[in-house]
Amino acid sequence: MYDIFFEHLEKKVQLNESEKELIKSFFTPKKLKKRQFLVVEGHPCIYLTFVSKGLLKAYNVDEKGNEHINQFAPEGWWTSDMNSFFSDEVSFYSIDAMEDSDILVISNKEFEELMLKVPIMDRYFRLLFQNSLITKERRLISSNTHNAEEKYQHILKNNPDLIKRVPQNLLASYLGLSAETLSRLKKNATLGEK
Amino acid sequence: MYDIFFEHLEKKVQLNESEKELIKSFFTPKKLKKRQFLVVEGHPCIYLTFVSKGLLKAYNVDEKGNEHINQFAPEGWWTSDMNSFFSDEVSFYSIDAMEDSDILVISNKEFEELMLKVPIMDRYFRLLFQNSLITKERRLISSNTHNAEEKYQHILKNNPDLIKRVPQNLLASYLGLSAETLSRLKKNATLGEK
DNA sequence: AGAAATAATTGATTTAGATCAATCGGTTTT
DNA sequence: AAAACCGATTGATCTAAATCAATTATTTCT
Numbered sequence: 001m002y003d004i005f006f007e008h009l010e011k012k013v014q015l016n017e018s019e020k021e022l023i024k025s026f027f028t029p030k031k032l033k034k035r036q037f038l039v040v041e042g043h044p045c046i047y048l049t050f051v052s053k054g055l056l057k058a059y060n061v062d063e064k065g066n067e068h069i070n071q072f073a074p075e076g077w078w079t080s081d082m083n084s085f086f087s088d089e090v091s092f093y094s095i096d097a098m099e100d101s102d103i104l105v106i107s108n109k110e111f112e113e114l115m116l117k118v119p120i121m122d123r124y125f126r127l128l129f130q131n132s133l134i135t136k137e138r139r140l141i142s143s144n145t146h147n148a149e150e151k152y153q154h155i156l157k158n159n160p161d162l163i164k165r166v167p168q169n170l171l172a173s174y175l176g177l178s179a180e181t182l183s184r185l186k187k188n189a190t191l192g193e194k
Numbered sequence: 195m196y197d198i199f200f201e202h203l204e205k206k207v208q209l210n211e212s213e214k215e216l217i218k219s220f221f222t223p224k225k226l227k228k229r230q231f232l233v234v235e236g237h238p239c240i241y242l243t244f245v246s247k248g249l250l251k252a253y254n255v256d257e258k259g260n261e262h263i264n265q266f267a268p269e270g271w272w273t274s275d276m277n278s279f280f281s282d283e284v285s286f287y288s289i290d291a292m293e294d295s296d297i298l299v300i301s302n303k304e305f306e307e308l309m310l311k312v313p314i315m316d317r318y319f320r321l322l323f324q325n326s327l328i329t330k331e332r333r334l335i336s337s338n339t340h341n342a343e344e345k346y347q348h349i350l351k352n353n354p355d356l357i358k359r360v361p362q363n364l365l366a367s368y369l370g371l372s373a374e375t376l377s378r379l380k381k382n383a384t385l386g387e388k
Numbered sequence: 389a390g391a392a393a394t395a396a397t398t399g400a401t402t403t404a405g406a407t408c409a410a411t412c413g414g415t416t417t418t
Numbered sequence: 419a420a421a422a423c424c425g426a427t428t429g430a431t432c433t434a435a436a437t438c439a440a441t442t443a444t445t446t447c448t
Contacts, residue, residue: 060335068339070331083328092335115317123309123316129323134277136330137264141254141286143337144370145262148435169395176338178436183397342405363425372406377427395444402437408430417422 001052012127013120026114027104032097045084045091047105051075054101058093069174151175152185206321207314220308221298226291239278239285241299245269248295252287263368345369346379
């Protein structure tokens with residue numbers, strides 16, 4: 001359960017055994033069954049979560065009842081409503097499991113304490129957030145400047161793995177497209193191949 | 195020049211005088227005239243920049259020649275093409291001054307050294323990136339789920355200051371709208387007031 | 389295995405916002 | 419002060435993608 005976790009951390013920072021033991025003590029392992037909720041929109045998001053196994057999705061539902069996927073979190077990824085986790089506001093997203101999943105969670109209080117006790121974790125999260133920021137920025141640009149076709153091609157190129165694992169209607173939602181539009185795009189792309 | 199800089203840092207972390215002196219030594223002050231470029235698309239973005247005075251914009255130009263504003267950086271904000279700065283890729287954006295500006299810049303090498311010499315800066319940037327990530331995420335949601343009207347109302351509420359300072363066509367670009375659409379939205383909003 | 393629920397496809401229609409085009413007002417520039 | 423330039427406004431038209439609706443395919447459940 002912790003193997004992939006430390007593997008992930010050690011891609012960004014070097015840790016000795018005593019640091020690892022200490023870090024471990026701050027996290028709580030949990031299991032989620034498929035369709036089980038980790039966070040419900042409108043409630044505080046009390047955990048920052050590392051996914052060891054499985055796949056979660058974070059999404060919100062608008063007034064018209066449409067689901068908008070904000071993030072897919074497969075194993076090796078972090079997920080949370082960061083705004084809610086780091087402030088005292090309620091969560092804008094719901095987060096649930098798309099597959100049976102193993103996760104490691106940390107509360108806000110524990111997180112702050114971890115940063116003080118293991119300062120190198122400030123560096124780890126600095127690097128993590130730095131990379132997320134770059135990725136999120138790319139998505140924002142894509143959302144503002146690309147048409148439907150380009151958005152699809154972009155994810156096809158950059159997240160081929162995700163496409164295999166996620167139902168098409170949710171992928172469409174993630175891209176800000178309707179399911180019908182994505183279906184038609186796929187058809188045209190396949191025709192082009194022949 | 196450094197007053198607003200340290201004021202800004204000290205909102206997130208506590209610094210003693212010797213740390214401040216050390217930090218200062220890593221940054222280089224520069225001045226930009228209105229319309230002067232800090233970064234040109236397609237060239238490496240060698241600086242991470244803090245704006246002490248003035249206003250910069252980061253944008254890219256697509257194949258059709260349309261400008262897409264990614265960020266406005268007024269005094270107290272950081273700007274850069276983070277991807278280019280932290281990797282060895284060239285910049286996707288151009289960054290230039292919309293007003294005469296005073297800036298503080300740091301190179302990537304200096305940045306890495308600063309993180310090692312003043313570990314609390316890892317914490318500072320962790321907090322900075324953490325907040326940027328939350329903001330960027332909001333913009334992405336807005337971009338995917340709101341219509342033109344809602345996008346305008348959103349920025350009207352959350353960045354009233356920016357609206358006063360930035361030409362309307364650039365604001366439109368920042369929101370991913372055409373200048374004409376924003377003009378019409380504004381007209382309707384004003385009519386509604388009466 | 390059969391029923392029920394969910395997802396994907398396809399077609400027809402609608403619409404929000406882009407694009408094209410012209411005019412007007414205000415700044416810079418020379 | 420005239421010229422050139424830039425930004426905002428307004429109207430007319432176009433279009434990409436959403437929406438609505440029906441059908442088919444695929445999982446999931448019992």
